[in-house]
Amino acid sequence: MDNDLKKEFQYYLDHQDELVREYNGKFIVIKDCKVIGYYDNIEEAIKETSKKHKLGSFLIQKCEDGSENYTQTYHSRVISIVK
Numbered sequence: 001m002d003n004d005l006k007k008e009f010q011y012y013l014d015h016q017d018e019l020v021r022e023y024n025g026k027f028i029v030i031k032d033c034k035v036i037g038y039y040d041n042i043e044e045a046i047k048e049t050s051k052k053h054k055l056g057s058f059l060i061q062k063c064e065d066g067s068e069n070y071t072q073t074y075h076s077r078v079i080s081i082v083k
Helices: 003-023 042-049
Strands: 027-031 034-039 059-062
Touching (some): 003 034, 003 059, 027 042, 034 042, 042 059
Antiparallel strands (some): 027 034
C-alpha cells in the first residue's frame, strides 16, 4: 500500500468507532485524513470520487465495526491499445 494511503488507512483505524456511528455500512472515501464522501457501493464511490481526484490519491473503505471488512488492495496493469 502506498505510504499516503497507509496514512489514510491509519486515520480510519484511529477513528473507526466514530466513523461507524456516522457512516455505518457505507463506503467512505478518505483523503488528507478526512472523509470527503460516502456512498452505498464501491463502484459509485470510485466513479464519483475519480471525477475530482486522481485514482490512487484516496482510500475507499467499507465502514463497519470490526476488522473483517478492511479493504483489500489489488494492483492491476492498464493496457492501452493503439490503432
